[in-house]
Amino acid sequence: MPREETTRTTTPTTESTPAPNAGFRPVPEPEPRGSRVSGATTRAWTTRAWTTRLLVVGLVLTALNLRPAITSLGALLEEVRQRLGMSGSVAGLLTSVPPLCFAVFGVMAPRLARRFGPAAVVCSGMAAIAAGLAIRPYAGSTAAFLAASALALMGIAVSNVLMPVIVKRWFPDRVGTMTGLYSMALALGTSAAAAVTVPLTGALGGDWRSGLSVWALLAAVAVLPWLPLVGDRGARSAAQPPDRTEPASGQPSRAPQAQAPTLRIARSRTAWALAVFFGLQATAAYITMGWMAQIFRDAGVPAGKAGLLLAVTMVMGVPLAFVIPRLATRLPHQGPIVLVLGVCGLVGYAGLYLAPAAGSWAWALLLGVANCAFPLALTMVGMRARTGPGVAQLSAFAQSTGYLISIPGPLLVGVLYQSSGGWGLPIALMAGLMVPQMVVGYVAGRDRTVEDEAAR
Numbered sequence: 001m002p003r004e005e006t007t008r009t010t011t012p013t014t015e016s017t018p019a020p021n022a023g024f025r026p027v028p029e030p031e032p033r034g035s036r037v038s039g040a041t042t043r044a045w046t047t048r049a050w051t052t053r054l055l056v057v058g059l060v061l062t063a064l065n066l067r068p069a070i071t072s073l074g075a076l077l078e079e080v081r082q083r084l085g086m087s088g089s090v091a092g093l094l095t096s097v098p099p100l101c102f103a104v105f106g107v108m109a110p111r112l113a114r115r116f117g118p119a120a121v122v123c124s125g126m127a128a129i130a131a132g133l134a135i136r137p138y139a140g141s142t143a144a145f146l147a148a149s150a151l152a153l154m155g156i157a158v159s160n161v162l163m164p165v166i167v168k169r170w171f172p173d174r175v176g177t178m179t180g181l182y183s184m185a186l187a188l189g190t191s192a193a194a195a196v197t198v199p200l201t202g203a204l205g206g207d208w209r210s211g212l213s214v215w216a217l218l219a220a221v222a223v224l225p226w227l228p229l230v231g232d233r234g235a236r237s238a239a240q241p242p243d244r245t246e247p248a249s250g251q252p253s254r255a256p257q258a259q260a261p262t263l264r265i266a267r268s269r270t271a272w273a274l275a276v277f278f279g280l281q282a283t284a285a286y287i288t289m290g291w292m293a294q295i296f297r298d299a300g301v302p303a304g305k306a307g308l309l310l311a312v313t314m315v316m317g318v319p320l321a322f323v324i325p326r327l328a329t330r331l332p333h334q335g336p337i338v339l340v341l342g343v344c345g346l347v348g349y350a351g352l353y354l355a356p357a358a359g360s361w362a363w364a365l366l367l368g369v370a371n372c373a374f375p376l377a378l379t380m381v382g383m384r385a386r387t388g389p390g391v392a393q394l395s396a397f398a399q400s401t402g403y404l405i406s407i408p409g410p411l412l413v414g415v416l417y418q419s420s421g422g423w424g425l426p427i428a429l430m431a432g433l434m435v436p437q438m439v440v441g442y443v444a445g446r447d448r449t450v451e452d453e454a455a456r
Contacts, residue, residue: 051229052170054225054226054228054229055166055170055171055225055229056178056181057225058119058122058222058225058226058229059163059166059167059178059181059182059185060181060182060185061126061185061218061221061222061225062122062125062126062159062163062182062222062226063163063181063182063183063184063185063186063189064185064186064188064189064218064222065126065129065156065159065189065215065218065219065222066156066159066160066186066189067156067186067189067190067193068133068189068190068192068193068215068218069098069129069132069133069149069152069153069156069215070098070190070193070289071190071191071193071194071197071289071314072193072194072197072211072212072215073094073149073212074194074289074290076197076198076201076208076211076212077094079208080145080208080212083208084139084141084142084145085142086142094149096407096408096410096411097146097149097150097153098153098156098286099282099286099403099404099406099407100403100404100407101150101153101154101156101157102153102156102157102160102399102400102403103157103399103400103401103402103403103404103407104157104400105153105154105157105158106157106158106160106161106396106399106400106403107396107397107400108158109121109157109158109160109161109162109392109395109396110161110165110389110392110393110395110396112158113162113165113392114392117230118162118165118166118169119166119226119229119230120226120230120231121158121159121162122158122159122162122166122226123223123226123227123229123230124155124158125154125155125156125157125158125159125162126155126159126219126220126222126223126226127155127219127220127223128151128152128154128155129152129155129156129216129219129222130216130217130219130220130222130223131151131152131216132148132149132150132151132152132153132154132155132216133148133152133212133213133215133216133219134213134216135148135151136148136149136152136212137208137209137210137212137213138209138213152219155219160399161392161395161396161399161400162392162395163182163378164179164378164381164382164391164395165388165391165392165395167179167182167382168382168385168388168391169388169391175325175329175379175382175383176325176326176327176328176329176330176379177325177326179325179375179378179379179382180321180322180323180324180325180326180375180379181322183317183321183322183324183325183374183375183378184317184318184319184321184322184375186317186321186375187314187315187316187317187318187321187375188315188318190314190317191311191314191315191317191318193215194289194310194311194314195311197211197212197215198211200214263389263390263393263450263451263454264454265393265394265397265450265454266397267453267454268450268453268454269443269453270384270443270444270446270448270449270450270453271384271394271397271398271450271453271454273440273441273443273444274377274380274381274384274394274398274440274444275397275398275401275402275405276401276402276405276436276440277338277373277377277380277402277437277440277441277444278377278398278399278401278402278403278405279401279402279403279404279405279406280402280405280406280433280434280436280437280440281371281373281374281377281402281437281441282374282402282403282405282406283405283406283409283410283433284345284370284371284373284409284430284433284434284437285371285374286406286409286410287409287410287413287430288310288313288367288371289310289314290410290413291410291413291414291417291426292309292310292313292364292367293306293307293309293310294306295352295356295423295427296309296356296357296360298423299356299357299360300357301356301357301360305360309360309361309364310364312361312364312365312368313364313365313367313368313371314368314371315368316365316368316369316371316372317368317371317372317374317375320368320369320372320375321372321374321375324337324372324375324376324379325375325376325378325379328376328379328380328383329379329383332447333445333446333447334376334379334380334383334441334444334445335441335442335443335445335446336445337376337445338373338376338437338438338441338442338444338445339438339441339442341369341370341372341373341376342370342373342434342435342437342438342441344366344367344369344370345366345367345369345370345431345434345437346431346434347366348362348363348364348366348367348370349367349427349430349431349434350431351363351366352423352427353423353424353427353428353431356423370434373437373441376441377398377402377441377444380444380445381394381395381398384444384448384449384450385449385450385451386449386451387451390449390450390451393450394450409433412429413426413429413430416429
């Protein structure tokens with residue numbers, strides 16, 4: 001039978017029971033009329049409903065802000081280079097700065113979440129994105145521009161890691177649905193920033209600074225839904241097992257709270273497989289964002305059409321990012337989805353090599369499907385750990401390790417292109433990397449948990 005969208009229910013209650021504000025529980029039986037508990041129950045459920053709505057809005061707005069800092073810069077990179085006097089090599093390094101920041105800052109997210117609560121960390125992350133995007137267009141030097149970009153990327157990094165944690169904690173029976181929702185919003189933000197930044201710059205008077213800084217407004221709006229959740233006890237404990245020892249009176253219990261031990265995550269084969277899978281799919285995504293339009297242009301495709309083809313590839317993630325996670329949570333093994341996405345990527349690369357201009361629309365669509373390995377990886381992070389702390393550690397490990405793996409890819413493609421004078425070797429590299437991506441993704445898709453493997 002199809003697998004339900006739930007986390008594993010064979011674990012102890014202290015680890016897997018949904019949080020009080022999960023928002024997806026049956027309405028309790030009404031208390032007798034005149035009972036003093038009835039008003040308190042009604043107020044409690046009203047609070048939970050509003051908390052759930054805030055979380056959904058916060059997840060969507062956060063996801064919309066996780067890529068515009070990168071794709072909006074790509075649209076105006078030539079103007080930025082001329083204004084700041086960047087050399088070609090420095091501009092090329094900009095394509096590797098995002099995964100480097102994601103790897104360095106992402107590993108800090110679980111520790112920050114344990115100390116301040118995931119909601120507070122994500123709220124601060126959105127504020128960092130807004131500040132970085134507002135400052136960097138007006139930086140007077142390359143160093144200041146990179147520093148402001150790093151501030152924004154730091155906010156993106158910690159929010160990247162904590163999204164699966166928040167979904168696992170507050171929506172344990174809707175992991176696929178909620179992962180699909182914010183993955184779809186992430187893809188929408190990615191493609192919108194790439195497609196809209198240039199015309200938006202023209203509408204704002206042609207100043208590239210305005211075209212870049214306008215995205216700070218979207219990040220500032222994303223701060224608002226998290227503010228009421230910053231001091232919430234449920235938010236603070238989202239990276240920890242829920243405390244079931246609190247008495248009905250509402251006074252804190254003096255019984256010791258169960259603390260989940262820190263996992264030796266590096267002992268888990270599944271964690272390593274998921275980290276490598278995440279890194280290889282990120283490599284493919286950054287190569288696509290950085291170089292695919294140039295491949296089409298070198299094949300004789302007009303510049304306008306090449307940009308549109310890239311937008312088509314990016315926008316494919318909007319519907320599929322919602323469908324794939326829901327499908328993944330219904331399967332006992334996500335390996336078949338990994339293989340289907342990988343085959344689409346291999347066919348797309350073969351098309352780019354054999355007939356890049358003649359079948360350009362087909363190759364753009366196929367590569368857009370292949371890039372949907374990202375929401376699948378996020379979904380598997382939520383499924384391969386049993387507890388909230390386990391998801392936090394696995395998310396940090398997989399994303400930090402994965403982004404480190406992805407750093408050399410775009411640079412290596414540029415080196416091969418320059419040294420060979422064509423796209424044969426770079427495309428061969430892209431296709432070659434797809435094979436191990438399929439292998440490790442198949443391994444990561446097995447029905448295992450990192451807690452069990454780390455314990456062994």
